[in-house]
Amino acid sequence: xxxxxxxxxSETPLYRLRHSASHVMxxxxxxxxxxxxxxxxxxxxxxGFYYDFDLPRPLTPEDLGQIESRMREIIRGxxxxxxxxxxxxEAKQLFADQPYKLELIEGLEHGAADEDxxxxxAPPVISIYTSDTFTDLCRGPHVQRTGQINPxxxxxxxxxxxxxxxxxxRPMLQRIYGTAWxxxxxxxxxxxxLEEAKKRDHRKLGKELDLFSINPEVGPGLVLWHPKGALxxxxxxxxxxxxxxxxxYELVDSPHVGRGHLWETSGHLDFYRESMYAGMEMDNETYxxxxxxxxxxxxxxxxxxxxxxxxxxxxxxxxxxxxxxxxGVLHGLMRVRGFTQDDAHIFxxxxxxxxxxxxxxxxxxxxxxxFGFTQFHAYLATRPKExxxxxxxxxxxxxxxxxxxxxxxxxxxxxxxxxxxxxxxxIDLKIADAIGREWQCSTIQFDFNEAARFNLHYINEAGQxxxxxxxxxxxxxxxxxxxxxxxxxxxxxxxxxxxxxQVMAIPIADxxxxxxxxVADQLRRAGIRVNVDVRTERMNAKIRDAQMQxxxxxxxxxxxxxxxxxxxxxxxSGEDKGAMPVEQFIAMVNKAVDSRE
Ligand SMILES: [Zn+2]
Ligand SMILES: [Zn+2]
Numbered sequence: 001x002x003x004x005x006x007x008x009x010s011e012t013p014l015y016r017l018r019h020s021a022s023h024v025m026x027x028x029x030x031x032x033x034x035x036x037x038x039x040x041x042x043x044x045x046x047x048g049f050y051y052d053f054d055l056p057r058p059l060t061p062e063d064l065g066q067i068e069s070r071m072r073e074i075i076r077g078x079x080x081x082x083x084x085x086x087x088x089x090e091a092k093q094l095f096a097d098q099p100y101k102l103e104l105i106e107g108l109e110h111g112a113a114d115e116d117x118x119x120x121x122a123p124p125v126i127s128i129y130t131s132d133t134f135t136d137l138c139r140g141p142h143v144q145r146t147g148q149i150n151p152x153x154x155x156x157x158x159x160x161x162x163x164x165x166x167x168x169x170r171p172m173l174q175r176i177y178g179t180a181w182x183x184x185x186x187x188x189x190x191x192x193x194l195e196e197a198k199k200r201d202h203r204k205l206g207k208e209l210d211l212f213s214i215n216p217e218v219g220p221g222l223v224l225w226h227p228k229g230a231l232x233x234x235x236x237x238x239x240x241x242x243x244x245x246x247x248x249y250e251l252v253d254s255p256h257v258g259r260g261h262l263w264e265t266s267g268h269l270d271f272y273r274e275s276m277y278a279g280m281e282m283d284n285e286t287y288x289x290x291x292x293x294x295x296x297x298x299x300x301x302x303x304x305x306x307x308x309x310x311x312x313x314x315x316x317x318x319x320x321x322x323x324x325x326x327x328g329v330l331h332g333l334m335r336v337r338g339f340t341q342d343d344a345h346i347f348x349x350x351x352x353x354x355x356x357x358x359x360x361x362x363x364x365x366x367x368x369x370x371f372g373f374t375q376f377h378a379y380l381a382t383r384p385k386e387x388x389x390x391x392x393x394x395x396x397x398x399x400x401x402x403x404x405x406x407x408x409x410x411x412x413x414x415x416x417x418x419x420x421x422x423x424x425x426x427i428d429l430k431i432a433d434a435i436g437r438e439w440q441c442s443t444i445q446f447d448f449n450e451a452a453r454f455n456l457h458y459i460n461e462a463g464q465x466x467x468x469x470x471x472x473x474x475x476x477x478x479x480x481x482x483x484x485x486x487x488x489x490x491x492x493x494x495x496x497x498x499x500x501x502q503v504m505a506i507p508i509a510d511x512x513x514x515x516x517x518x519v520a521d522q523l524r525r526a527g528i529r530v531n532v533d534v535r536t537e538r539m540n541a542k543i544r545d546a547q548m549q550x551x552x553x554x555x556x557x558x559x560x561x562x563x564x565x566x567x568x569x570x571x572x573s574g575e576d577k578g579a580m581p582v583e584q585f586i587a588m589v590n591k592a593v594d595s596r597e
Contacts, residue, residue, distance in 0.1 A: 018044035020142045021180040022051050027134035028070040040100040048179035064156045078147030079132040153181040196435045202487035203332040221330045221337030228500035249316040254296030260286040266295045275323045293319035297345040298454045306458035312348035319343045333484030340479040346471040357405040364442050364475045375432035378411045381419035388422045390448025398446045399425040423449035433489040441477040493550040496592040503530040504546040508539050508558035515562040526586045
């Protein structure tokens, strides 16, 4: 069976390559500002690397070109990367004129943070890496020689501002982003993906297509869905809710706030408080806005005595939750502070568990495929080595059920050993979009923690109390984020069934307006969403505007069409379908809607 082992990025050759490229870049920058450049940190990141500098003047695009050229020279020098361990005192001497490095060494010395500023659990060995004339405080790993970096697969992308340690009270630094790959072809493909991603940026398209906005007056990370976006969301939810009902789920609804006591019982106030909005005082009690829906669904479960005959119980809710995210990580619809999950909780008996997992996984793929996604990557995350709750037997049974279900599904999956939450194992599903990016959306997660904390039980066949298995699952994840992924996947040109406006009727001249309105009425009666462009613009301008709005069908109507009772059909792709009777056009749209193509 197709099992992949999850590869940690930090253990890959590409990671070493990019980390090494960042050192080479730092050397080139130091040479550009001799005695003046202050270096800070320069880690590899997804698809590339960066380095943050404190420099006497802002960098220009010309500087980047020059730095890049110098990097190629350094690479061709084929200098070895040499590691050396040293004492804190020696390191301080070595970096005496580098205040940021001194701060990092202090951190290392006291075991607070590594050379990238991340918190550490134990004081590490202090090490440096030297290549050519450049020495950096560094844990590595690196390639052996600069010559192993392909000079033709390297590019500096841009410069942006970044606060030292992400702290706005500390100095503003200049961050140079770069990318490095094994081959020039990979670099080229990556640059193409970057260009495509820019064109598809949901924040840009969201504005152009008038789908949503995020207004500072409302608050960062809080989304306003405009009529067109709200309509797409309604269509998505409506489809999903029907499918849920048809698949044995019951829809529930729960409040946006709950008593502190509830969140104490659930453990959120202990483990999750930093992500929660501050409490509100009411009737001498503190209420909290919900960061999750689970406790409410559990309360519904616990509202009656449950018998083994009633299980499985599957509660689904489009539940809006609020979580505090730092301002720096907010990003359009992808990372927000208020969002709606297509959330469900399943309560089942141990003997029902394998079938339930099968059902969820199958249902999940069905829903994602309905939205046009065909490539999935599954990850099975198992019990963490450190602390976790729940019986060993429960963990084993649940993990085995997840694994067996993945096997039966035929999905290729990766094992993420120890990657489960402390409260249970899970399957995460990532979808690949049109330009090959992966997005984490679906999750199927066991919970032994809340099941115990809320004393979940049912009466088994022997008349005894037993704890059911509780599974959290979200398929699209967050409606906001999934909508963002959809916008970027389709570049705004959603499938016909989801388009807010499916048809634009385009009368050629004013005298054709009446006929266009008549056809539009006929289409509306057939359930098709249509607008009529009665502006006094030229026909070509109207077609271009409709294309910009990604409207799937444009119906051009002039004398000929009016006389024949026909419409001339153009697709958003530019394809000209020619004239056809209105009835035939309606059948064509209905077919596209029904097939969700
Ligand atoms: Zn380094
Ligand atoms: Zn939950």
